[in-house]
Amino acid sequence: MRVLASLLVMVGLLLIVWPSVEQARHTQHQTELVDQFQTMNDHLKTRRTVEATEETEGLSRHDVLGLLHINQLDLTLPLIDDVSEAALDVGAGLIRGDQQFGEIGNIGVAAHRSRTKGRLFSELDQLTEGDVVEIQTTDGTIEYEVFRQRIVKPSQTSVLDTIDDESIITLITCTLDGDKRIIVQAKQTTARSQ
Numbered sequence: 001m002r003v004l005a006s007l008l009v010m011v012g013l014l015l016i017v018w019p020s021v022e023q024a025r026h027t028q029h030q031t032e033l034v035d036q037f038q039t040m041n042d043h044l045k046t047r048r049t050v051e052a053t054e055e056t057e058g059l060s061r062h063d064v065l066g067l068l069h070i071n072q073l074d075l076t077l078p079l080i081d082d083v084s085e086a087a088l089d090v091g092a093g094l095i096r097g098d099q100q101f102g103e104i105g106n107i108g109v110a111a112h113r114s115r116t117k118g119r120l121f122s123e124l125d126q127l128t129e130g131d132v133v134e135i136q137t138t139d140g141t142i143e144y145e146v147f148r149q150r151i152v153k154p155s156q157t158s159v160l161d162t163i164d165d166e167s168i169i170t171l172i173t174c175t176l177d178g179d180k181r182i183i184v185q186a187k188q189t190t191a192r193s194q
Helices: 002-043
Strands: 064-070 075-080 092-095 105-110 132-137 140-152 167-174 181-188
Parallel strands (some): 105 167
Antiparallel strands (some): 140 181, 167 181
């Protein structure tokens, strides 16, 4: 009976600790991707593929296109040219087709909504009109200003339509219950700066 009780306690402790271990792994990998991009950007002015660490299951590599900075949320995420579950665990995935930052169009930037404050898009709903989102690539940095926030159904893909011949980014994450999507749209306010 004691063996069974000890086993149940150990399983319970494992279930309590496991989410924290997984979050720490994802946070560490996210930090590594940001650091690798910044190092690459300091030395190169071309797009490179950043190899993922062996600790990230299901990912052999990420194509890191840049960094997303939101100072109001104290947030920096790697921009990954992938929207798979594994990629969204460590960064923001791009829904963009052929569009490039700074060009007319609407680029979707999706990330998971973590329940941990400051992780991924956990606080996206706190952005308000006038807040600034920066996109940093090897070509420079572009600033976008938030002009709209709303909640939509997942089927409402019209939020990714081009708006008035502007350069728009649309930040996307789930509501806490996962039934709807939080949409924050921002339009380009500055030209690309080095």
